[in-house]
Amino acid sequence: MSETPPSPDPAAVTIDEPTIGAAVDAALAAIASAGSTAELKQVRIDHVGDASVLSRANASIRDLPKDQKAFAGKLVGQSKGRVQQALAARQAELAEAEEEAALARETVDVTVPVDRRPRGARHPMRTLQDRIEDFFVGIGWEIAEGPELETGWFNFDALNADPNHPSRSLQDTLYVAPEDSGLLLRTQTSPVQIRAMLERGAPLYIACPGTVYRADEFDATHSPMFNQVEGLAIDTDLTMANLVGTLDAFAAAIFGGRPITRLRPNHFPFTEPSAEMDFRCFNCEARLGLDHDADPACRVCGGTGWIEMGGCGMVHPNVLRSAGVDPEEYQGFAFGLGIERILMLRNGADMRDIVEGDVRFSQHYGTEI
Amino acid sequence: MPRIPLTWLAQHVTLPEGASALQVATDLSRVGLEEEAIFGAQVTGPLVVGRVLDLVKEPQKNGKTINWCRVDVGPEHNEAQDDPKDPQPGEERPSRGIICGAHNFVEGDLVVVSLPGTVLPGPFEIAARKTYGHVSDGMICSGDELGLGPDPDGEDGIIVLGRGHARGLTGEPGDDAIALLGLGEEVVEINVTPDRGYAFSMRGVAREYAHATGEAFTDPALEVEVPAADGPGVEVRLSDEAPIDGRPGCTRFVAQEVTGIDPTAHAPRWMQQRLVLAGMRPISLIVDVTNYVMLDLGQPLHAYDAAELVAPITVRRAHAGEKLATLDDKPRALDPEDLVIADAGAGDRAIGIAGVMGGASTEVSAATKDVVLEAASFDPVTVARSARRHRLPSEASKRFERGVDPKLPAIAVTRAAQLLAEYGGGTVSAARTDSGADSVQGPAPIALEVGAPTRLVGVEYTREQVREALEKIGCTVEDGPAGDGPAEGTADGGGSFLVTPPSWRPDLRIREDLIEEIARLLGYEQIPSVLPQAPGGAGLTRAQKSRRYAARALAEAGLAEVLSFPFVPQGVFDELGYGPEDPRRDAVRLLNPLADDEPLLRTELLQTLLPVARRNLGRGQESLALFEVDAVSRAGSGPIPPLPAAQRPTDAQLEAVQAAMPVQSRHLAAILGGASGPDSWWGSGRAWDWADAIDLAHRAAAAVGARLEVRGREHAPFHPGRCAELRTDDGTVVGYAGELHPKVVKAFDLPARTCALELDLEQVISAAPAVVSAEPVSTYPLAKEDFAFVVEDSVSASAVEAAIIAGIGDVLESVHLFDVFTGDQVGEGRKSLAFAVRLRSQEGTLSAKEIGAARERCVQAVANAVGGVLRA
Structure with missing residues (x-):
């Protein structure tokens, strides 16, 4: 007082x-x-x-x-x-x-749960696909898309696949009934390349991500439905060196580190010369360079130091002709990679989890991978 | 795929001292022969020849009798003295004591002993162990234990030198049995791509190994001298009356008779061993020789029992309804497209499917003395189709499918005949049939500008490098006319080559094929890394960006994105309550679905998303908040017209194809059920309801810049009274949202009152304006007015709202429904809708008079449009 x-x-x-x-x-x-x-x-x-x-x-x-x-x-x-x-x-x-x-x-216990509405998530495959698209957009390419139900001509003939090529068999490809429908579920995103060349002509720099289907078994690493991204660059003087340069840049963008890619001769109907592409393992010691040995127990490369990533090569002249591009004036390269495979290698995901639709799988990632 | 034993490979190409299978595999992979598997030495450690000096048979309590043996395993391995506590049978001499349960050997036999430290296939490491009352200081081995398989004669348990697996073998105690039995051999299995058929042979792989390493290669085909025939032998007629794609099924057929082969003769041990290592089973001298020559040179051979063959031989397509029992004793119904070898037995009978498998009727048997050897050139497509049709992927068909060197047939039969003479005492007939020999054509010459490889690969190859690489793979390289290539005086010297590929490379057809060979031989690792400079694109399209935004909006609202397979069962349409004429029943049907009960492709996403929701609940989720953005389709108008190969279709052709295509779009669908959040300190989680579904549809649309209008509509699979039809500004229906029908909720075991939405996302995106025009922001004062209208229950809130908007006109800033009331005060069958309205003018402050006029317009408009009465 x-x-x-x-x-x-x-x-x-x-x-x-x-x-x-x-x-x-x-x-x-x-x-x-x-x-x-x-x-x-x-x-x-x-x-x-x-x-x-x-x-x-x-x-x-x-x-x-x-x-x-x-x-x-x-x-x-x-x-x-x-x-x-x-x-x-x-x-x-x-x-x-x-x-x-x-x-x-007024102090409250801030550690009580606050999730009145739990957070949502994008599917990591979609997030990864976005990231891949952004890489290509970043180097000045465009993203092309096409239908999953395709014609045999776009999926096989235009890509120089022999009429008797085994990939056309009912054991490999899912066809639309009746037998003469001329339709199938695309087995690769390459038909998008044909559509893009027909519509836009050359020069052309595109990446084609999308879902493809094969009459495959379903296990931890295989699914009859999976996603691919293919790249196609057509110009007057592109070479295999440009293919290697693009793959190196892609490997660095997706896996990080110092990119080392390796090409091994292979055979595909739609490219000549053709190659199998390997990326140097990004996970174990091997990532430090060719003079470093891989970890024999490496989850990613299995101790080989290399990861098989897919096929590539210089676009076959017949493919260019089918798509209305003059092979005497233009040449270019193409490559294809499995997006699930990247997710499995990069993030350790299991194929079954990727496609079974369990929300916990997506929720784990949220909206970034 | 071919298995390459290293010692066999070394016969045709120099292998560096101590070359490992891994190293060879790595070298081969550099030139494009990928490693499939590596088989290491099957046995390591002290596996030696032993002589059984003494044995006593000791019956056991379990009824078995075992042999307690004294075995001489050579001075290096013998123990000088017996263990005094466990003496071996017979006179004490340097030896080892071994227990053996087999009884097919006697004292004095030479056997194979794995001494302690030996590792047998399994892997199974041998150690001295006490068994049946003795210490067994090693093991006497059977063929099975060594990975050689059961005794070829079906008699022996353990191997006795001179018989069975060890036929023709002998040795001294202590000799290394690994070398003797060929168990130390390493094998590389490679994958051969379909274009490189020649690599399906030791000859081809050795050539490639030489390319990879630069080691010296000797072509085994050139080492066979083919004597001039003194006339044709068995008559052979090539009469293909139905060639596939204009290519005759058989272009060359060589037949060579060998007589007087000793039926008891066996293939030499080394040949059998090589066959086993290459993955084949030794059978008889004749069969083994044909297989051996095929593996070595790449030319499939077939031997007919000459006593069963009735000349002439005809190569023709099968007759309709014709049947043939093949070598595997299976009856085969032939297809008129099958190319068969026929003879004149019973007039005209098939005796083999060309290039796939021979027939049982002329099969060589244990009594066969005289054979006719066949080496032919068959059309790859014909053989591939027959092999697939009859599910007979034989060693022969695998090679013919990929193409066999057309110059090989005479060489291969000659080599096989020589081996039959050498090891079976056969007499090679001086006559030889060679039908079609004159038509043998190598690949056509290809013009190659000298600078073309550099232009495509990006490596500066010199003229000499180009020439040498091509010559190395067997091409003939001549200087061609000067082409359009770089001028004389450039690094490569300009000009062009005329390149003729070798007979075994039918895959080399165009310039690019040759360029691949040059790049491959000089090494893909030479290629530098140069990121190309693209002219610059326009970024993601509006639709591509919008899809991301829509998905992101739902993720931000708490939903998890999932994927689902697009395959649905026929019954799903009934399950979802589609009417009989619902166009969504018009699904694309697969010819060869993965599962027979799911032959259709979804026409809406909810068809596959609902089962995914059910799976999530089955895995313990208690509520649902998931969505998918994916493709849906509806059947198109009909068969797709065919298009030409290797040329651009005309625009008209492409349009015709487009018109017949199935209708395909990308939808967005979501399912919401149960609590939208957990129960916690704030109370219970609010249940998702129909309004959330509609709101999320609006949010997804807003995220892409589009607006949706809502109307009540009955539409499966939704609750008939709780379904919103969603339209874009131009009235196009683009989707539905609301509560699912209770029957659907029950059918998929969903939480009560589960809600859903499905939008044709592509249509929503295309409804968004390209440019959003600005709306001026008025800074004049705001006037707030509330209205409550009593209307019939059937009148929708949106209709009242529309009337308010129309009635008030320009000065309306916003209208928002804030209350819905039913009860006695408003009367039965009616409801009161209360709206908060904000008025503002762009021109000035609204006067009381203007506000009153706006109120009046509003009341009048609602009365006129929906009969609403302002509530007092």
Whole structure:
């Protein structure tokens, strides 16, 4: 509680130093001992309110003789100023403490669950496909798409596959009924390349991601439905060196590290020369270079130091002809990779989890991989 | 795929000292022969020849009798003295004591002993062990235990030198039996791509190994001297009256008679061993020789029992309804497309399917003395189709399918005849039939500009490198006319070559084929890495970006994206309650579905997403919030018209194809069921409901910049009273959202009141405006007005809202329904809809009069449009 003002007499206040000094001392003591903003409010009323010694002293100045006015005015004014200052300081102090206390009372346990609505997720295959597309867009290519139900001509003939090629058999390819429908579920995204060349002509730089189908068994690494990304670059003077350069850049973008790719001779109807492409393992010691041995127990490369990534080569002149591109004027390269395979290698995913649609599989990744 | 024993390979090409299978496989892979498998030495450690000095038979309690043997395993391995506690039978001499359960040997026989430390196939490590009361200090081995298989004569248990597996073999105690039996040999199995048929032989692989390493290659075909025939032998008629694609089924047929072969003669041990290592089973001298020559040179051979063969031989297509019992004793119904070898037995009978398998009637037997050897050139397509038709992927068909060197037949029969003479005492007839020899043609010459390889590969090859690489693979390289290549004086010297590929490379047909050979031989690792500079694209298309946005919007709203297979069963349409005429029943049907009960492709995503939802619940999920963005299709108008090969179809042709294609689009579908979040300190999780489904459809559309309008509509598989039809601005129906029909909920075991939505995402995306026009932001004051209208229950909120919008006109800023009320105060069959309306003008502050006029227009419009009455 604030102290009682020294003089209760509302009328007469002697304006001299002892009286005023005592009033100031009493006010300062009361201010110092105020324990809350509410108490301080009362102190303000008591010591600088209308009935206070200081206010009454102030009011009585005008009744003083002229020669005393200056002295009294100065004494009372300065004294009141000191008290006001102390009040303001104490007010700030108490308000701060009170706010702190109030906030402290509002403390909650922030470790309780906050997931009123759990977060969703994109399928990691889609996220990875987006990332792959962004790589190609980044090097100035475009993304081309086409239908999953394709004609035999786009899926096989235009790609220079022999009419008797075993991949055309019912054991390998899913066909549409009736037998003469001429339709199938595409076994590769290469027909998109043909469509793109027919529609856009050359020069052409495109990547074709998409779902493809094969009459395959379903196990931890194989699925009858999977996704591929194929690249196709057609221009006047593209070489296999440009193919290697593109693969190196792709490997670096997707797997990181120092890209090393290796081509091995192979055979595909739609490319000549053809090659199998291997990426240097990104997981074990082998990633550090050809002079580093692979870890024999490496999950990714199996100790070989290399990962088989798919087929590639220089586009066969017959393919260009089918798509209306003059092979005497244009040449280019193409390559194809399995996106699931990248996800399996890069993130350790299991093929069954990728295609079975269990939400936990997607939720684990969220929206980034 | 061919298995290459290293010692066999070494006969045709120099292998570096100590070359391992792994090294050879790595070298071969560099030139394109990929490693399929490596078979290491089957047996390691001290496997030696032993002589059984003494044996005693000891009957056991279990009824068996075992032999307790004293075996001399050579001075290096014998123990000088018996163990005094366990003496071996007979006189004490340096030896080892071994227990053996087999009884096909006697004292004095030479046997194969695995001493402690030997590792047998399994792997199974041999150690001294106590058994049947003795310490057996090693094991006497059978063929099975050594990985050689059962005794070829079907008699012996353990191997006795001189018989069975060890026929023709002898040795001294202590000799290394691994070398003796050929068990230390390493084998590489390689994968041969369809264009490289010649590599389906030791000859071809040795050539490739030489290319990879530069080691010296000797062509085994050139080592066979084919003597001039003193006339034709068995008459052979090539009479193919129905060639496939104009290619005759047989272009060359060589027949060679060998007589007087000793029927008891066996192939030499080394030949049998090589056959086993190459993955074939030794059978008889005649069969083994034909197989051996095939593996070595690549030319399939067939031997007919001359006593059963009735000349002449005719090569023709099978007659309709014709039958043949093949070597495997299976009756085969022949197809008129099958090419058969026929003889004149019973007038005209098939005695083999050309290039696939011979017939039982002329099969060589244990009594055969005289044979007719066949080596022919058969059309790859004919053979491939017959092999597939009869499910007979024989060693011969595998080679013919990939192409066999047409110059080989005479060489191969000569080599086989020589081997039959050498090991079977046969007499090679001086006559030999060679039908079609004159028509043998190698591949046609190819013009190659000297600079072409550099232009395609990106490596600066010199003229000499190009020439040498081509000559190495067997091509003849001549200087050709100067072409359009780089001018004289460039690094490669300009000009062109005329390149004639060798007879075994029918795959080399065009310039690019030759360029691949040059790049391959000089090494793909020479190719530098140069990222090409694309002219610069336009980035992702609007549709590509929009698909990402839509999926992202649903993920942000708490849904998890999944994938599903597109295959559906016929019954799914009934299960989802589609009407009999519903166009969504018009699904594409597969000819050879993966599962017979799922022959159709989905026409809507929910058809495959609902089973995925069920699977998730089965795995313990208690609520559902999942979505998929994927392809759907509907059957097209009919068969696709054929297009020409290797040339650009005309635009009209392409249009005709396009018109007949199935209708394909990309949909977005989501399923929401159960609680939208967990129960916790805030209370219970709110259940997903029909409104969430519609809201998510709006959000997905908004994410791609499109707007949807909603109408109530009955539509399977939704609840008839809780389904929204979703339309774009131009009125196109692009999807549905709402609560699923209780029958569907039940059929898929979903949580009660599960909701769903399905949108044709491509159509939604295309409905988004290309440019979103700006709307001026008014800074004049806002006026807020509330209205409550009483309308019939059947009147939709959207209809009232539309009337408000139309009635108020320009000064309307927004309208929002904030309450729906039913009850006594508004009367039976009616409801009160309360709207908060915000008015604002672009021109100035709205006066009380203007606001009053707007109110009046609003009330009038609602009254006119839906009969709504302002609630007092």
